Amino acid sequence: MKKIDLQQEGLEIKKACCYFCHQNCGVLVYVKDGKILHFEGDPDYPTNTGGLCCRGNVNLIHLDHPARVNYPLKRKGKRGAGEWERISWDQALTEIADRLAAIKAEFGAEAVATAGGTSRTDDWARRRFMNLFGSPNCFHNSHLCWIPTFMVETAIYGWSPFEIDLGLSRCIVLWGQNPGASTLPEMSGISALKEKGLKVIVIDPRYTETAAKADLWLPLRPGSDLALALAWIHVIIYEGLCDYDFIQENCVGFDELTAHVEQFTPEWAEPITWLSAEQIREGARMYAMNRPGNIQWGVAIDQQGKPAGAAMHARAILRAITGNLDCPGADLLTGPSQEFITDEEMELNEYLPEEQKAKQLGSDRFKLVTWPGYGRIAELTKKYWGKAPTAEWMCEAHPPTVYNAILTGKPYPVKALLVSATNPVNSYGESQKTLAALRAVDFLVTCDYWLTPCAMLSDYVLPIAGSFERPTITSTYGCSDFLLASQRAIQPLYERRTDFEFWRDLGIKLGQAEHWPWATLEDAYLYRLEPLGYGVESYDEFVEYYRFHFPERQYYKYKEKGGFATPSGKIELYSSVLEELGYPPLPPYIPPVENEIDHPEVAKEYPLVLTTGAGVMPFHHSEHFQIKELRFLRHEPQMEINPRTAKEYGIEEGDWVWIETRRGRIKQKAHLTEGISPGVVFTQRGWWYPERDMRDPELGGCLESNTNVLTSTVLEDCDPLSGTWANRGLLCKVYKVQDGAKEGNK
Amino acid sequence: MARYALVIDSRRCIGCHSCTVACRVHNELPIDMIYNPVTTVGPKGVFPHVRMMHIPLLCMHCDNPPCVDACPTGASQQRPDGIVWVDQNKCVGCKACVMACPYGARVSNKETGTVQKCDFCMERVEDGLLPFCVKTCHQKARIFGDLDDKDSDVFKLVNKEPSIRLLAELGTEPQVYYIYSWEV
Numbered sequence: 001m002k003k004i005d006l007q008q009e010g011l012e013i014k015k016a017c018c019y020f021c022h023q024n025c026g027v028l029v030y031v032k033d034g035k036i037l038h039f040e041g042d043p044d045y046p047t048n049t050g051g052l053c054c055r056g057n058v059n060l061i062h063l064d065h066p067a068r069v070n071y072p073l074k075r076k077g078k079r080g081a082g083e084w085e086r087i088s089w090d091q092a093l094t095e096i097a098d099r100l101a102a103i104k105a106e107f108g109a110e111a112v113a114t115a116g117g118t119s120r121t122d123d124w125a126r127r128r129f130m131n132l133f134g135s136p137n138c139f140h141n142s143h144l145c146w147i148p149t150f151m152v153e154t155a156i157y158g159w160s161p162f163e164i165d166l167g168l169s170r171c172i173v174l175w176g177q178n179p180g181a182s183t184l185p186e187m188s189g190i191s192a193l194k195e196k197g198l199k200v201i202v203i204d205p206r207y208t209e210t211a212a213k214a215d216l217w218l219p220l221r222p223g224s225d226l227a228l229a230l231a232w233i234h235v236i237i238y239e240g241l242c243d244y245d246f247i248q249e250n251c252v253g254f255d256e257l258t259a260h261v262e263q264f265t266p267e268w269a270e271p272i273t274w275l276s277a278e279q280i281r282e283g284a285r286m287y288a289m290n291r292p293g294n295i296q297w298g299v300a301i302d303q304q305g306k307p308a309g310a311a312m313h314a315r316a317i318l319r320a321i322t323g324n325l326d327c328p329g330a331d332l333l334t335g336p337s338q339e340f341i342t343d344e345e346m347e348l349n350e351y352l353p354e355e356q357k358a359k360q361l362g363s364d365r366f367k368l369v370t371w372p373g374y375g376r377i378a379e380l381t382k383k384y385w386g387k388a389p390t391a392e393w394m395c396e397a398h399p400p401t402v403y404n405a406i407l408t409g410k411p412y413p414v415k416a417l418l419v420s421a422t423n424p425v426n427s428y429g430e431s432q433k434t435l436a437a438l439r440a441v442d443f444l445v446t447c448d449y450w451l452t453p454c455a456m457l458s459d460y461v462l463p464i465a466g467s468f469e470r471p472t473i474t475s476t477y478g479c480s481d482f483l484l485a486s487q488r489a490i491q492p493l494y495e496r497r498t499d500f501e502f503w504r505d506l507g508i509k510l511g512q513a514e515h516w517p518w519a520t521l522e523d524a525y526l527y528r529l530e531p532l533g534y535g536v537e538s539y540d541e542f543v544e545y546y547r548f549h550f551p552e553r554q555y556y557k558y559k560e561k562g563g564f565a566t567p568s569g570k571i572e573l574y575s576s577v578l579e580e581l582g583y584p585p586l587p588p589y590i591p592p593v594e595n596e597i598d599h600p601e602v603a604k605e606y607p608l609v610l611t612t613g614a615g616v617m618p619f620h621h622s623e624h625f626q627i628k629e630l631r632f633l634r635h636e637p638q639m640e641i642n643p644r645t646a647k648e649y650g651i652e653e654g655d656w657v658w659i660e661t662r663r664g665r666i667k668q669k670a671h672l673t674e675g676i677s678p679g680v681v682f683t684q685r686g687w688w689y690p691e692r693d694m695r696d697p698e699l700g701g702c703l704e705s706n707t708n709v710l711t712s713t714v715l716e717d718c719d720p721l722s723g724t725w726a727n728r729g730l731l732c733k734v735y736k737v738q739d740g741a742k743e744g745n746k
Numbered sequence: 747m748a749r750y751a752l753v754i755d756s757r758r759c760i761g762c763h764s765c766t767v768a769c770r771v772h773n774e775l776p777i778d779m780i781y782n783p784v785t786t787v788g789p790k791g792v793f794p795h796v797r798m799m800h801i802p803l804l805c806m807h808c809d810n811p812p813c814v815d816a817c818p819t820g821a822s823q824q825r826p827d828g829i830v831w832v833d834q835n836k837c838v839g840c841k842a843c844v845m846a847c848p849y850g851a852r853v854s855n856k857e858t859g860t861v862q863k864c865d866f867c868m869e870r871v872e873d874g875l876l877p878f879c880v881k882t883c884h885q886k887a888r889i890f891g892d893l894d895d896k897d898s899d900v901f902k903l904v905n906k907e908p909s910i911r912l913l914a915e916l917g918t919e920p921q922v923y924y925i926y927s928w929e930v
Contacts, residue, residue, distance in 0.1 A: 003869050006873075040881060041881065041882060048884060050881060051764070051881075051882055051883055051884030051885075051886075052764065052768065052882045052884070053762055053764045053882075053884060054762065054763050054764050054766075054767040056764075056882075057764065057767045057768045057771045057772070057882060058767065058771060060771075061771065180760040180762070181760075181762070184760075184762060184764075184884035184885070185884060187760060187884070187885065188884045188885050188886060191757075191758050191885060192886075207789050207793075207794075207796055207798065209760040209761060209762070210760075212760075212788075212789075212797070212798045212799075213757075213760075217794065219793070219794050617762050617763060618763065618767065628777055629767060629770060629771055629777070630767065632777060633763050633766070633767075642793060673789055674788075674789045674790070674791060674792055674793045674796050675788075675789035675793070675796055675798065676793065677793055677794070678793065
């Protein structure tokens with residue numbers, strides 16, 4: 001290694017962050033004359049304390065990777081042919097704006113939709129653009145990731161208690177969460193506290209990195225979380241483990257709940273969850289008797305389709321009946337920031353006309369994370385907290401319904417899709433349908449780092465600034481009362497720009513200039529921070545001198561504020577908000593979307609239970625497959641199967657196998673492990689092969705090993721509350737790939 | 747004089763491979779070279795009664811390094827502070843050290859023809875910095891320091907916690923200590 005003198009003159013240390021997942025780990029970047037010489041994890045950053053994961057270490061490789069998109073590209077040949085013309089930003093934005101204006105004039109603003117990925121963009125800017133443009137059809141695959149949880153919890157408690165007071169906790173339930181592979185800073189904190197006696201319960205079908213460290217591992221059947229949660233409520237109520245004072249003072253609907261869960265005994269849950277009644281009791285007792293305690297959110301429940309909303313409701317009830325809310329060591333109802341300008345306040349939601357809100361796709365059927373439910377919750381939280389949750393994320397068109405509208409023109413045509421920071425073929429459900437929609441849509445624009453399968457099908461591709469090239473405010477989808485701020489280490493390379501600049505400049509082309517007063521993203525951030533009163537001249541100055549803003553922790557806010565942000569002012573175990581929207585006010589039992597008990601005929605053909613969607617190091621969603629310094633760790637997709645099940649099907653370690661559901665089939669390599677139950681199959685997510693031919697129809701083999709080919713988005717399989725679709729608890733079959741077998745789905 | 751050592755707390759290691767990647771990237775190793783792989787043992791047992799642990803490997807910086815003895819040119823050396831390293835100017839690529847090392851910790855660089863290995867990032871250590879693999883570890887499962895310093899974390903851990911050294915029976919006196927919670 002060449003030795004770098006870190007004391008040399010003219011070397012600046014920039015306080016940047018890694019931008020490869022939304023942990024945004026702090027990084028110190030050593031810059032001289034606009035060039036990065038070195039970087040390391042920032043030891044003073046409160047979450048990663050100097051550490052960086054595999055991905056964090058490849059920041060410089062990612063920054064100037066030969067496959068990065070560096071200039072605006074315009075399609076030359078037919079869609080998907082991979083022939084591009086380099087054009088200027090101004091030309092690209094002018095032509096895109098003209099096309100959007102024409103579509104709006106002919107079909108209405110709602111014919112323009114936007115697709116997003118995970119939270120690694122400034123999507124208040126996207127929402128601001130879309131509100132001013134007049135379309136309600138923004139969406140992400142956030143249905144699969146926390147957003148339904150946030151909204152169900154806010155309906156019940158008046159905010160989501162996502163801030164966990166772990167330092168004083170005695171027990172943490174990691175429910176379908178594996179911080180050991182997806183949120184390493186959190187894992188490190190849990191390990192440290194475990195050494196001091198924190199009880200750790202892991203609920204996961206897989207013996208994960210985290211389960212291996214747990215006091216209690218509950219390997220339930222994928223998709224049966226609702227049955228487990230209902231049985232836990234039963235145990236806690238019928239064994240008298242509740243916090244009765246808390247319930248009496250703060251909750252409504254306890255009597256109805258008590259009657260409702262009488263039937264949901266651990267013995268009832270046994271055949272559904274594949275756990276013994278004793279295991280179920282042990283978990284419930286451990287959580288209820290080691291107070292204060294936490295239930296940490298994980299994506300597992302968000303990704304179960306039909307039973308998801310009820311499972312979130314049941315999980316929320318567990319906190320309330322044990323009094324594990326807003327007291328020291330519990331899950332805290334911080335509410336939104338009262339001090340800085342939140343994402344929602346940047347969105348200009350008031351500019352979207354009511355008649356356009358009513359057109360939001362999917363809002364007629366899935367009411368909680370669309371305008372009907374969001375509107376009601378925003379009204380309640382504004383009255384109580386003075387602010388609403390972020391609409392981008394919490395109030396979105398239903399993605400499968402949008403793709404369907406592209407394909408069928410019903411209920412109305414969607415003609416343009418603006419894609420930012422996502423590769424929908426690999427990230428959204430039922431990939432064949434998503435791919436068909438991307439091929440079918442009249443006008444497709446992609447903002448990305450790479451020529452993904454989606455970018456390859458686009459009319460225009462815009463080069464986006466990434467990690468170290470952009471400033472970042474980290475504030476939990478705009479809903480935390482704290483923020484962490486990072487600066488850019490260098491100006492974007494080549495002609496890359498931030499997503500904020502894309503939406504702003506496109507907006508200006510479309511007559512929105514008066515609403516975009518900020519010349520740079522830093523200016524917009526400074527505007528948001530000014531009310532904090534630090535008296536800084538610039539955003540960079542805030543980062544250099546303060547970097548974080550953590551308000552003083554306040555417990556029992558509800559005592560001071562006289563209740564909770566719900567219609568009754570109480571925690572509504574029996575939810576009036578859900579009832580108003582036409583949903584059951586107490587969580588009903590809904591079986592996994594496909595299961596051996598209710599669908600024996602399906603189970604005959606597809607006898608195994610499938611779980612998908614979990615994170616595995618070193619990838620993030622469908623990213624990083626082109627970075628060989630990471631890919632060497634897992635160069636091929638891997639499915640997990642128990643050796644006893646594998647033997648039944650003649651499958652050996654390392655065999656390529658087909659995994660097939662009623663939607664389609666994919667191939668991954670078999671890994672035999674005792675860390676998964678017999679009868680259960682796990683497939684890795686995200687896989688595509690950037691090293692292959694990226695032109696249509698090959699598109700980097702984007703369906704061949706792509707787990708989302710197996711998932712279900714039919715409306716009946718989606719959660720009635722949120723519309724989240726089914727990635728887990730599906731039925732499948734597996735069989736060896738024979739030589740010469742054709743690839744999966746094209 | 748210092749005596750550098752590394753303690754690996756397998757109770758904390760989650761097998762995330764950050765150390766492997768950090769080492770390779772920052773030491774600019776070719777894609778087919780790794781100094782410090784992480785191996786996973788398990789899940790052992792029968793579902794659901796299983797256990798799993800991760801064992802990161804690297805040069806053991808032995809007190810009695812067979813690789814140094816095997817080197818015919820004097821390229822492989824041990825410093826007074828215990829760090830075993832290879833002087834790239836003296837290495838002729840004979841691989842005698844590769845054969846001699848019982849830990850498989852030495853790798854041949856196809857581009858240069860020489861043998862390379864972990865040197866505890868000795869240039870960083872000289873500047874008072876931690877080796878890259880230690881710095882990057884989120885889980886604080888790698889603890890680096892001076893065994894001669896009774897106030898150091900490594901001294902305290904080695905003398906307080908149950909630890910083992912790999913293939914210690916060979917008499918190599920390895921200076922990487924593994925804290926563990928169950929028998930592999």
